[in-house]
Amino acid sequence: MPDLLLLTRGSIMADNKHKILIVGGGAAGLELATRLGRKLGKPGLAEVTLLNAVSTHIWKPLLHEVASGTLAEAEEIEYLAQAHRNHFLFRLGRMEGLNRAAKEIYVSPTVNEEGKVLIPRRIFEYDTLVMAVGSVSNTFGIKGVERYCMFIDTIAQAYRFQKQLVETYYVKSYAGENSLKDKPLSVVIVGAGATGVELAAELHQVTRLLATYGLENSDRVNITIIEAATQLLPALPPRLSAATQQQLIKLGIQLKLGRRVIEVTENAVLTHDGEVFDADLKVWAAGIKAPDWLRDLDGLEVSGNNQLLVDATLRTGDPDIFAIGDCAACKWAGHTGNVPPRAQAAHQMATALAQTLVNRLYGKPPVEFVYQDYGSLVSLGKYSTVGSLMGSLMGTVSVGGFIAYMVYLSLYKMHQVAIHGYFRTAMLTLSNIFRRSTHAKIKMH
Ligand SMILES: Cc1cc2nc3c(=O)[nH]c(=O)nc-3n(C[C@H](O)[C@H](O)[C@H](O)COP(=O)(O)OP(=O)(O)OC[C@H]3O[C@@H](n4cnc5c(N)ncnc54)[C@H](O)[C@@H]3O)c2cc1C
Incomplete structure (x- = not known):
């Protein structure tokens, strides 16, 4: 538990609007904040706040291209600008604790690279809390x-x-x-x-x-x-x-x-x-695995790899706390395991939960989340793309080459459409095509 004397209130508005606080602005959290900002923030029906540990978003499946340098300019999104355009609030900070009885979360001090404290430790209040903090690599405790x-x-x-x-x-x-x-x-x-x-x-x-x-x-x-x-x-x-x-x-x-x-x-x-x-x-x-600190989140139940257990409406054991994306353990209906930690699952969870949270405000029942597996695709750079696609009519179909590449690309386009809309996504795609034709195909700095 952090030192309460050091805490300052991070809550932004003093009115009585329903406060929806989303922690984590990744594939799941940013899509959810954007949808809720448009549906509830814009007409003033709720105060939607997104808290994220860093100030820009990148779609994680692009990271291996950033690491190799083949994505010369990573498509990062400034949370502040995205929040302004979509009627939600963005706050920079890393969550470190939760008090369910008081309905507040604790956020560590934000420090710069030299260790200087830029923003002190804070408390954020919520009426509805959504955990969307993603996952980290599992080292299994192997030495070195x-x-x-x-x-x-x-x-x-x-x-x-x-x-x-x-x-x-x-x-x-x-x-x-x-x-x-x-x-x-x-x-x-x-x-x-x-x-x-x-x-x-x-x-x-x-x-x-x-x-x-x-x-x-x-x-x-x-x-x-x-x-x-x-x-x-x-x-x-x-x-x-x-x-x-x-x-x-x-x-x-x-x-x-x-x-x-x-x-x-x-x-x-x-x-x-x-x-x-x-x-x-x-x-x-x-x-x-999900981050280790979730194991000790004021008694919320977790799976063996730290994911928060949720029911079919993506709700944890606390009626006011939900979890989506990689940090949520949700049973996969009709299968033995849980919904896999993938971008397409994060996208579908954000869509379902957005509707549930709108319904909640109007006293309507939650939406049941049913994961649709559309298959898995693996991109081997410019060499090829392989994978399997699933459809209710065709069953499982193995694909490769150009079709697989286009489907692989469409997953990212779906994410872009969810956060930018169709027009801006089309403009971004065009500008990327032009930029790539003039820039080096690899980043060397
Ligand atoms: C290299 C790579 C390639 C991948 N390729 C694919 C693919 O091809 N297809 C596919 O379906 N999936 C792929 N994935 C998996 C996919 O990226 C994840 O399933 C997806 O991003 C999960 O979304 P999320 O919102 O749960 O988490 P993330 O997208 O990881 O977002 C979590 C967010 O929470 C923030 N955060 C973390 N801790 C805190 C905290 N304490 N306080 C505040 N904010 C916090 C982070 O800064 C981040 O913005 C890939 C993953 C990687 C790493």
Whole structure:
């Protein structure tokens, strides 16, 4: 519990409007805030506030492109501008605690890079609270992972990886004879889920682009993926996983399946069978969990990986607290497990909860959330896109090539439409096409 004497009230309006507080402005939270701002904030029916730990939003599935440098300019959205345009309030801050009896949350002091306190510790009051704080990488407590691996869960981490990648390239490229130049750059990615596989393909594309641009030795890169399971992309049908495997092998990416990582050191990754993989860069992409602090959130029940348990209306055990996106454990109707932590689930949850919260204000019953799985798609950069699409009429269909690429793209377009509307999304898409035709295809700074 924070020191109450240090707390200042973060609540903004003193009137009696119903206060909806959304914590986390990711794929789920930003879409929800935007919808509710338009529906309830604009006509003055409720005060909608979004609290987020950082000041800009990026759609997380783009992060592997930011990390590799192939997305030269990340499409970041300023929360303040988005809030102004869509009639909700944005507040910068990181939630750290909850008092359900008092209906308030605690927000840590906001500090700058030098550790100077910019905003003191605050309290925000709510009538309805929505938790949408996403997920973080799960290191499973393996020795050395936190210290020596890089992660790509946030934009800051993706930029850090990209910076280190560029610096390592320059060092290798300009090193003198008989020195580092003779030893190829080695990147080890732990985890052969969509993130690990997509990152490997993007990195491969980067090496080819740099060689085309004339950077010496830039194509001398060893990329290795280590995975504990015996199949990569376990979420996809075996046929697609096999096709992806062939494609990666064709690119020269080494796959070490059925190897459990037991330790990471400064220069290597060690597996259970005694193998040691030398690595200049090590990336951890071996699974996710909800943040640890959710385990102690004033008695709210959580799953084994810290997700807040919710019912079919996305409500936690507290009638005034809801959870959506990766941090919510919601039973998947007709299946044995929970709804998977994916962007399409976050999008659908935001849509359903927006309607529930509007209904709530009018005393109407909540909407039941039913997850529709439209399939899984994995992008191998410019090389290919593979996946399976699901439809009620066709059953499961395996797709690849251009169709798969267009469907993959449409997931992001759906997110953009939810937050910008159709017209602005079309304008953004056009301006991106023009910008990409004139800019370098890779970021080298
Ligand atoms: C590299 C990568 C590639 C991916 N590719 C795909 C894909 O192709 N398809 C797919 O379906 N899914 C993909 N995913 C998963 C997808 O991005 C997530 O399922 C989705 O973003 C979840 O949305 P969310 O809103 O729950 O969380 P997020 O989008 O992670 O948003 C959480 C937000 O909460 C904020 N926050 C966190 N803690 C606090 C706090 N204490 N206080 C205030 N704010 C806080 C964060 O700053 C963030 O803005 C990918 C993920 C990654 C990392």
